[in-house]
Amino acid sequence: MRELSLHILDIVQNSISAGATVIEICILENEKLDLLQLKIIDNGKGMDAELLSKVTDPFTTSRTTRKVGLGIPLLKEAAEACNGSLRLDSQPGKGTEINISFQLSHIDRMPMGDLTTTLLCLIPQNPLIDFIFRYQVNENIYHVDTRVIKRELQDVPISDPVVIKYLRESISEGITGLYQ
Amino acid sequence: MPAIKSLDDLKRIREEALEKRKLKTTEGKAQIIVAMGTCGIAAGARDTMKAILEVIEKDSLQDILVSQTGCIGLCEKEPIVQVVVGEQPKITYGKVTPEIARQIMKDHIVAGKPVQNHIIQV
Numbered sequence: 001m002r003e004l005s006l007h008i009l010d011i012v013q014n015s016i017s018a019g020a021t022v023i024e025i026c027i028l029e030n031e032k033l034d035l036l037q038l039k040i041i042d043n044g045k046g047m048d049a050e051l052l053s054k055v056t057d058p059f060t061t062s063r064t065t066r067k068v069g070l071g072i073p074l075l076k077e078a079a080e081a082c083n084g085s086l087r088l089d090s091q092p093g094k095g096t097e098i099n100i101s102f103q104l105s106h107i108d109r110m111p112m113g114d115l116t117t118t119l120l121c122l123i124p125q126n127p128l129i130d131f132i133f134r135y136q137v138n139e140n141i142y143h144v145d146t147r148v149i150k151r152e153l154q155d156v157p158i159s160d161p162v163v164i165k166y167l168r169e170s171i172s173e174g175i176t177g178l179y180q
Numbered sequence: 181m182p183a184i185k186s187l188d189d190l191k192r193i194r195e196e197a198l199e200k201r202k203l204k205t206t207e208g209k210a211q212i213i214v215a216m217g218t219c220g221i222a223a224g225a226r227d228t229m230k231a232i233l234e235v236i237e238k239d240s241l242q243d244i245l246v247s248q249t250g251c252i253g254l255c256e257k258e259p260i261v262q263v264v265v266g267e268q269p270k271i272t273y274g275k276v277t278p279e280i281a282r283q284i285m286k287d288h289i290v291a292g293k294p295v296q297n298h299i300i301q302v
Contacts, residue, residue: 001222010221017250063217063251071218114226121216121229125247152190153197159246161237162197166189168237 001074003113004038010071011040011098012122016129017062018044018096024132027112029104031138036084036102036109043095052090075100082106116172119144123167124159133171137178144171200240209243210289215260217251223258224277231278232261235285244289257300263288274300 001007008025015023020042028037047055054060056076061069076086084102102109115135123131123146133144149167150158157163214220214229229246236244254260257274261281264270271294273284280298288294 006221006226009216009226010218013216013218013221013248013250016248066251066253066255069218074218117226117230120233121214121226121248124233125229148187149190152187153194156194156197156201160197160201161240161242162193162200164233165237166193170189 001078002110004036004110005113005115005118007071007075007078008038008040008115009118009121011075014071015040015042015044015096016126018042018046020044020095020129022130022132024134026134027115027136029137031104034104036104038100038102039097041095041097046092046094046096047088047090048092052088055088056086072098078102078110082109115175116168119171120164120168124164127158135175135178140178140180142174142178144174201242209245209266211245211247211264212289213262213264214246214248215250215252215258215262216248217255217258219251219255220258220260225259227278228259228261228276228281231281232285235282239290241285241289252302254300254302260300263294265289265292272300272302273298 001010012023012025022043024039024041026039028035051060056072058068058070058073061067063069072086079086079100079102082102083106084100087099088096090096119131119133131144131146135142146158153163212232214225214232216225232246235241236246252260254274259276261273261276261284262270263273263284265288271288273280273295276284276298280295284295284298
């Protein structure tokens with residue numbers, strides 16, 4: 001994976017498979033602290049202590065088609081290569097929280113990449129899941145809550161082409177605005 | 181602090197969507213499933229999905245359900261896209277680049293002719 005936004009897409013798939021109905025994606029970039037932090041919190045079925053202890057092992061996976069699950073191990077390696085870390089907390093029946101940190105300025109820290117497309121690959125395709133996206137760059141914050149959007153749209157599904165276009169434009173604009 | 185655009189924008193979007201829906205007729209439902217396991221994402225599934233969404237948006241295609249699935253065990257054939265049109269059996273395409281995705285949308289989804297040379301056996 002060459003972009004953090006692709007890792008985010010990958011990790012959120014785990015939350016979806018775990019049956020989450022609300023998924024929170026929080027990103028923090030702080031130049032003063034030289035920190036990039038990613039947090040994904042879901043209310044899916046969670047993992048017990050045994051699975052939690054094994055999940056960073058590439059040979060642990062919930063897939064039945066293969067014996068290898070690389071999503072979390074690769075992200076852990078990427079973080080550790082940038083003076084960062086990956087931490088997982090989970091409670092069966094409650095949900096899971098993954099916390100990944102990177103040294104923002106580290107030469108090996110991969111770019112965030114196309115977050116707009118990542119979100120567009122998640123929101124319309126999972127109309128029954130609510131996504132809360134919070135991106136903070138230093139003092140600027142951009143926030144999207146699909147519950148608010150769905151409430152206003154009423155009977156129009158979030159997967160409608162007109163809505164997808166609106167999402168793409170407003171998310172792209174919102175993210176660009178963080179760097180001004 | 182810019183939050184999501186104002187609620188007025190959303191109201192306007194809703195009106196616009198309802199108007200467009202009135203004009204289109206249902207041509208038979210289609211379901212497009214893009215595999216988004218780690219293998220798929222690493223192979224470029226996000227760009228494939230993006231191309232599909234762009235066609236839907238540009239041509240205002242209604243009644244197409246786009247969803248995602250995990251790894252189906254054919255990692256070397258990723259990105260994988262499965263298409264179900266109406267009552268017809270599911271067709272699985274392999275190594276679907278954004279270019280091939282656009283072709284699938286044009287030939288299979290809109291014109292009803294599956295793209296034979298990209299179909300794979302599951």
